[in-house]
Amino acid sequence: METGKMDATELQPVLEFLGRQVPFDALSREALALCCRSLVIGYYAKASGYVAMDARRPRLHLVRSGAFEVRTPEGELIDRLGEGDCFGFSSMLSGEEIVNRVAILEDGLVYHLDADTFDALRRQSREFDRFFNRMFAQRLRNQGRYRAKDLATSRICALMTATPMSIDGQASVTAAAQLMQQHRISSLLVTDGQALSGILTDRDLRNRVLAAGLDGGVAVHRVMTPRPVSLQANASVFEAMQLMSEHNIHHLPLLEQGRPVGIVTSTDLLRRQGCQPLLLIGEIERQTALPGLVQVSKQLPLLLQNLIGADTRAEEVGRILTSVTDALTRRLLLLNQALLGEPPMAYCWLAFGSQGRQDQAACSDQDNGLLLAEEPDAEALGYFSALSRAVCEGLSLCGFPLCPGNIMAQNPDWCLSLTRWQQQFAQWVATPEPRALLHASIFFDMRSVFGPASLFAALQDKVLADTRKNALFLAALAGNALQTSAPLGFFRTWVLERDGREIKGIDLKHRGNALINDIARVYALAAGIKEANTAQRIRAVMALGELNRQDALNLADAQEFIAHRRLANQGAQFTAGQPMSNYLRPADVSSLVRHQLRDAFRVVHEAQDGLRMTFLRRF
Amino acid sequence: MTGLADLLLSPMVHRLLPGRLLKPWLRLNANRARQTPLAAYLRALEPLLGMAVARAPMMALDLEMTGLDPRRDQLLSIGLVPIEAGELVLAGARQVLVRIDAGVGHSATLHGIVDSELAQAMTQSQAMDWLLTQTRGRLLVAHNAPLDLSFIRRRMQLDHGLGLTLPAVDTLRLERRRLLRQAQDLTQGSLRLGACRGRYGLPGYAGHHALGDALACGELLLAQLSAMGDGLTVAELLRLSS
Numbered sequence: 001m002e003t004g005k006m007d008a009t010e011l012q013p014v015l016e017f018l019g020r021q022v023p024f025d026a027l028s029r030e031a032l033a034l035c036c037r038s039l040v041i042g043y044y045a046k047a048s049g050y051v052a053m054d055a056r057r058p059r060l061h062l063v064r065s066g067a068f069e070v071r072t073p074e075g076e077l078i079d080r081l082g083e084g085d086c087f088g089f090s091s092m093l094s095g096e097e098i099v100n101r102v103a104i105l106e107d108g109l110v111y112h113l114d115a116d117t118f119d120a121l122r123r124q125s126r127e128f129d130r131f132f133n134r135m136f137a138q139r140l141r142n143q144g145r146y147r148a149k150d151l152a153t154s155r156i157c158a159l160m161t162a163t164p165m166s167i168d169g170q171a172s173v174t175a176a177a178q179l180m181q182q183h184r185i186s187s188l189l190v191t192d193g194q195a196l197s198g199i200l201t202d203r204d205l206r207n208r209v210l211a212a213g214l215d216g217g218v219a220v221h222r223v224m225t226p227r228p229v230s231l232q233a234n235a236s237v238f239e240a241m242q243l244m245s246e247h248n249i250h251h252l253p254l255l256e257q258g259r260p261v262g263i264v265t266s267t268d269l270l271r272r273q274g275c276q277p278l279l280l281i282g283e284i285e286r287q288t289a290l291p292g293l294v295q296v297s298k299q300l301p302l303l304l305q306n307l308i309g310a311d312t313r314a315e316e317v318g319r320i321l322t323s324v325t326d327a328l329t330r331r332l333l334l335l336n337q338a339l340l341g342e343p344p345m346a347y348c349w350l351a352f353g354s355q356g357r358q359d360q361a362a363c364s365d366q367d368n369g370l371l372l373a374e375e376p377d378a379e380a381l382g383y384f385s386a387l388s389r390a391v392c393e394g395l396s397l398c399g400f401p402l403c404p405g406n407i408m409a410q411n412p413d414w415c416l417s418l419t420r421w422q423q424q425f426a427q428w429v430a431t432p433e434p435r436a437l438l439h440a441s442i443f444f445d446m447r448s449v450f451g452p453a454s455l456f457a458a459l460q461d462k463v464l465a466d467t468r469k470n471a472l473f474l475a476a477l478a479g480n481a482l483q484t485s486a487p488l489g490f491f492r493t494w495v496l497e498r499d500g501r502e503i504k505g506i507d508l509k510h511r512g513n514a515l516i517n518d519i520a521r522v523y524a525l526a527a528g529i530k531e532a533n534t535a536q537r538i539r540a541v542m543a544l545g546e547l548n549r550q551d552a553l554n555l556a557d558a559q560e561f562i563a564h565r566r567l568a569n570q571g572a573q574f575t576a577g578q579p580m581s582n583y584l585r586p587a588d589v590s591s592l593v594r595h596q597l598r599d600a601f602r603v604v605h606e607a608q609d610g611l612r613m614t615f616l617r618r619f
Numbered sequence: 620m621t622g623l624a625d626l627l628l629s630p631m632v633h634r635l636l637p638g639r640l641l642k643p644w645l646r647l648n649a650n651r652a653r654q655t656p657l658a659a660y661l662r663a664l665e666p667l668l669g670m671a672v673a674r675a676p677m678m679a680l681d682l683e684m685t686g687l688d689p690r691r692d693q694l695l696s697i698g699l700v701p702i703e704a705g706e707l708v709l710a711g712a713r714q715v716l717v718r719i720d721a722g723v724g725h726s727a728t729l730h731g732i733v734d735s736e737l738a739q740a741m742t743q744s745q746a747m748d749w750l751l752t753q754t755r756g757r758l759l760v761a762h763n764a765p766l767d768l769s770f771i772r773r774r775m776q777l778d779h780g781l782g783l784t785l786p787a788v789d790t791l792r793l794e795r796r797r798l799l800r801q802a803q804d805l806t807q808g809s810l811r812l813g814a815c816r817g818r819y820g821l822p823g824y825a826g827h828h829a830l831g832d833a834l835a836c837g838e839l840l841l842a843q844l845s846a847m848g849d850g851l852t853v854a855e856l857l858r859l860s861s
Contacts, residue, residue, distance in 0.1 A: 011712060013824040013831050041707040041834075043841035065820050107820055107845070109838060112706070 011036050014111070017064065021084045023131035031124045038117040044068075044104045051102040051110075053088065058098070059112040061088040066108010070100050080105075086135065092118060093136045156240040157233040160254050160262030166191045167220055169198065173209050174216030176200055187251040189260050190224045196253055196260045198224035228253055233261050236316070240264060242281065242323050277303060277320045281327040290394050293331060297398035300324060301574070304362055308571035314563030315535050318359035325355055325400065326449045329368075332394040333450050336387050343387070344380040346373040348451030348459075352407060353442040355449075356532045357517065359563070362570055362580045366392060366400045367407045367442055369414035371421055373455055384415055407442065418455065422462045429466040432476035441480065444521055445532045460530060468528040471615075477525065478615035481518035486511055486605050489598035490586050508569065509582035512562035512604065516555060519607050522615060523547055534559055547610075555607050558600040565589070565597060641668060641786060641854065648783055655779045656751040663756040664786065668854045672844060675853050677702040677788070678757040679837030680750075682767045683829045685719065689773035693719040694743055697750055698829030700837045701757065705844070707837045713753060714830040716740035747774040758853055762812045762836040764789035764860075790815065790839045792860040797843070815839055819846075 015036050018024040027035060040059075044051055044066065051061070051068065068081045078100060081087055091098045092115055113121075122129035166189040167176050176188055180202070190198035200220055208214070208223040229247050231240055233254040244252055250266040280299055287293045303324070307317045333349060353367035354360045370388055372380070388409035396402050409415055416424065428440045444463070448456035467473055487506055488496045495506045506512075517534050524537040527546050531537045535556055542552035570580045572588070586594055645661045652658035667675050679700045686692035694717040701711040718740040741749060750771070761767045764787040776782030794815045798805060808814055812835055813823055819842035824835050844851070847859075 011709060011830060011834065012828065013822075013834065014709065017822070037710055037712075039709045040703075041709065041838060041841075042705065043838065043845050045842075045845035048845070065822050107842065109821060109842075 014039065018111075021062070023125070023128045026125050026127035026131075027121060028124070031121055035113065035117065035121060038113060040112040040114075042110050042112060043107070044110060045107050046104045048104065051087075051104060053098050053102070055091075055098055058092045058115050059088055060086060060092060060115075060118050061102075062086050062111040062113065064109040064111055066110070067105035068108065069103045069105055071103060073099055073101065086132075089118075089132050090136055093132060156231065156235050156237050156264060157254060157262060159237060159240075160233070160264045162262045164189050164253070164260060164263040166260065167200070168192075169219065169221030169224070171220050172216060173205065173214070173218050173220055173223060176220050177205060177216070186265070187263065188220075189253055189263065190220055191260070192221075194259050196228070196230065196255065196258075197221065198226045199228040199251055199253060200224045201251055230255050230260075232256070239319075277324060280324055284324070284327045284331050287331060287335075289335065290332075290397065293328060293335075293394065294397050297328065300399060301362065304567075305571060305574055308567050308574075314560055314567050315359070315533075317567060318354075318357075318361065318563070319533075321360045321364075322355055322358040325360055325364075325395075326351070328398055329391065329395065330450050332391045333387070336390040336394075339390075340383060340387055344383055345376070346452050346455055347371060347384065348448040348456045349391075349409065350456075351447050351449045353445055356442070356445040356447040358447070358533045359513075359517075361567065364400060365403045366395050367403055368392070368409045368449075369407070369421075369443075370409040370416070371448070371451070371455060371459055372415070372417045373452075375417045375419065381412075381415075385410070385412070388415055405439065418458055421459050425459075425463045426466055429463075429470060429473045432473045434476055434480060437476055438480050438483075441477065441518070441521065444525060445517070447532050464525070464528040464530065467525040469526065474522055474526050474615050478522050478611050481515070481522055482608055482612060482616075484511065484515060485608065486515055486601040489601060490594045495586055505583050505585040507582050508562055508566040508584050512600070513559060513566065515604050515608065516559045516562075519555070519604075519611050522611060526615070551607065551610060554603045558603040558607075561596060561600045565593065641857070645786075648781070652779060652781050655781075656748045656755075657775055657779055657781065657783070660751045660755050660785075664758070667756070667758055668852070668857075670853050671849075672851045672853055672856050673705050673849065676757045677760050677840075678754045679707070679760045679833045679840065680754070680767060680787075681761065681829045681832035681836060682770055683832075684770060687766065689769045692770075693717070694746055694770060694774075695719065696829040697746060698831070698833035699750075699753055700830070700833045702760070702837055702840070705841065707834065707841070709834075712830060712834070714828075715746060715749060717746040718742055743774060744778050747771065747778065758857075759785060759787035760836060760840050761787055761789060762815070762832070762839065763791045763810075786857055787860075788840065788856055789860040790836055790843060793840075793843050794818075796859060797846075812836060812839065816842075819843070 015032065018027075018032055018036060024032065024035065041064075053059075063081050063083055063085050065083055068085075068087065070078045070081065070087055072078060079085075079087075087102055088098075090100070122132065165179060165183050165185055167179060169190050169192050180186070180188055187199055187201040189196055190200055198221065200223065204223055204225060209216075209218065212223075214223070228251075229243060229249055230253040231243055233256045235254075240252055244250070244266060252264050253260050254262040254264065280296065280303060283296045284293060287296060300321070304317070304321060307320060312320075329349060329351070337343060348371040350356075350369040350371050351367065352369065354364045355367060370384055372384065376384065392402060392408050392410045402408065407414060425443070428437060428443070444467075446460070490496055495503045497503060513534075520534040520537040520541070523529075523541040523546055524531060527541055527544050529537055529540045529544075531540055538547070538552050538556045538559070541547045542549055547555075565584065566582055569582075569584050569588070573580045589597075642665060645665050649658045649661040652661060679702060681698045683695040683698075684692045685695060696714060696716050699711075699713045701708050740746075759768075765784075768784050768787055772782045772784050790812075791810050795805065795810055798809070812832065816823070816835060816839050819839065821835075821838055821842060824831050
């Protein structure tokens with residue numbers, strides 16, 4: 001006789017509801033019945049304010065009726081939930097503490113599912129599991145949207161373990177393992193004197209000692225990872241994340257003046273997860289075909305708006321957007337290499353112009369080229385032609401228009417061997433015909449996005465050797481940089497030109513940032529500085545004493561201020577549903593902003609004077 | 620003293636003064652019920668009385684019957700959903716079918732139960748003992764409790780010669796009291812389970828399954844309790860629903 005054993009069909013109202021909800025609808029009949037039998041139902045009244053969550057007993061909350069809101073501890077909105085929506089899964093998936101708070105907007109009934117059953121259901125249904133992982137990522141993204149400012153500007157040193165444990169390279173592996181055990185750490189920095197010479201991780205002990213059959217007496221320097229990827233301690237959190245995902249490493253030593261001052265692990269960074277750009281780059285790296293990349297790229301305008309909305313520094317915005325473009329480019333290269341086969345020789349994918357300078361903004365054109373290690377034969381040329389066409393076409397589909405000036409890797413003129421590139425640059429430098437140089441200047445803002453660093457260095461070192469202290473070339477370049485001037489200021493709601501004309505609006509890029517880029521380029525090439533980013537060029541020039549400190553700081557501030565206005569302007573245009581441009585109408589900004597812009601233009605004007613004095617006075 | 624003893628022998632007297640009379644009533648009748656499941660049930664109820672409702676173990680109950688008259692009609696099924704610390708625990712939800720003497724006839728259409736399913740079921744007496752065992756140590760909760768309680772009382776009378784109206788929380792009574800206090804008109808059907816649930820924004824369930832109705836009643840109680848605030852004891856809740 002059946003003595004009261006419940007048949008799930010008898011809990012029909014609950015079962016029916018579950019069966020209608022994504023992702024429960026993906027569960028098998030048996031799994032659904034198990035889920036139904038495991039539920040605990042609670043009622044939440046608005047008057048109690050927040051849903052009380054027990055950290056020792058995490059549960060999935062499925063809203064049956066009522067309305068709820070997930071907010072960060074700082075009170076920022078992450079999600080609003082109604083019937084059929086879930087919360088509480090983030091801490092169950094991440095195993096992290098519950099930090100977000102769930103406010104009760106309307107009285108409601110909530111179904112709770114314990115962690116064991118939740119895990120069992122995730123094991124039974126891939127779709128169920130995927131759904132919650134996607135929701136988790138989504139919520140992190142929303143969180144990232146509000147935290148973008150925080151993340152983009154905070155320094156990695158704030159997250160590092162300071163005074164990391166280190167060991168001398170001559171010490172034995174046993175001593176190293178004991179040190180790691182004692183301090184419960186998964187890595188040790190290996191030093192040679194005070195300099196960092198390597199890193200030793202749990203994995204190295206397993207793979208290079210135990211698996212290789214070595215005994216504990218072997219010296220650490222023989223099994224460590226030598227010359228580990230490292231970062232300056234004052235770099236941003238974002239740069240650290242990018243570097244670690246790029247090299248697929250979990251430990252990143254941080255340096256100050258060449259000495260290790262700390263270490264961050266992927267766990268440290270995971271705690272700070274929620275960075276949308278990083279998630280975007282992660283998504284890019286997961287894509288296995290062009291349509292996926294095109295789809296992911298559609299988030300770029302939103303990313304830009306989020307960064308603008310979070311009032312992120314313009315320099316960081318440019319860097320972040322460029323890192324996404326870099327990731328897209330690398331992914332496209334790898335995907336197409338997989339289709340075309342191994343490349344016939346080493347090569348670098350070069351980024352010029354704004355991508356080279358890491359100051360991409362909305363709708364930046366492509367400017368790229370290919371640097372080949374050797375002179376290609378017809379077959380190799382065919383390979384790189386097919387590769388570059390596919391990548392340029394892919395970038396175009398991802399929202400980066402083909403370059404109107406045809407400065408692209410798919411143009412045979414810009415798919416050259418190291419020797420030919422060196423010759424090309426040498427020609428620009430040796431016979432600086434102003435008109436030709438005007439078009440060539442963006443080539444001098446170059447960066448390698450993909451390929452061996454040594455190959456790119458061979459080109460860059462040669463170019464800088466040619467330009468450094470080359471008075472004739474620098475004078476021509478400076479002359480070009482002085483062709484356009486910044487406006488004088490504003491008069492009422494008009495832009496006041498230096499010749500007294502009043503015009504309605506101004507192109508902040510061509511009459512502002514581009515002028516500063518030009519100025520910084522001349523100084524950088526004169527001093528042989530490798531940086532392509534304008535702000536970094538200015539800082540490096542200042543450090544070398546080639547530009548006085550006050551002028552350099554003013555110029556860097558002017559660059560940031562004008563770029564920031566440009567972004568704010570584009571944010572407003574986007575919000576208003578207008579096409580985005582660099583065109584600012586003074587009528588659209590406050591008189592304070594007009595005053596500040598006038599000051600910034602004055603700085604540009606003075607810097608142009610300085611450039612003339614430094615590079616043109618002998619001519 | 621004889622007066623009080625006589626009073627306590629009245630099967631429903633505890634409903635008049637649950638705070639004062641319920642305890643002696645439980646003791647007296649537990650003794651009268653001797654070794655039956657009813658005696659154990661009554662004894663286990665006593666410790667609950669002073670407990671905060673938020674912590675008290677309860678059991679939402681629904682009975683399906685062939686009709687409304689306990690003397691003529693019989694039990695068809697019993698649905699139970701336990702309430703622990705203010706939450707309904709579906710893992711403990713139970714439903715049993717009860718065998719009846721005659722064919723189900725007309726009301727089978729209503730309840731969706733056919734005779735063949737009942738062949739496997741418990742007898743009326745087994746079902747009642749099972750109910751008392753399952754709910755031991757738990758306060759009963761039902762919507763329009765007097766009806767369910769009258770069937771239980773009838774069965775007790777027949778099986779153990781002791782017909783008692785068990786203490787229970789009545790969600791209908793709680794709702795009626797609330798509506799009257801808010802000076803709302805009690806219109807036809809406004810105290811039905813579905814109508815009461817609707818006022819708390821609870822979802823509509825297709826009725827007439829013992830388990831589904833027990834669940835619906837349990838959810839209604841949670842909503843009602845959340846509106847009543849903290850600090851209420853079981854004895855006070857019983858008084859409010861009598």
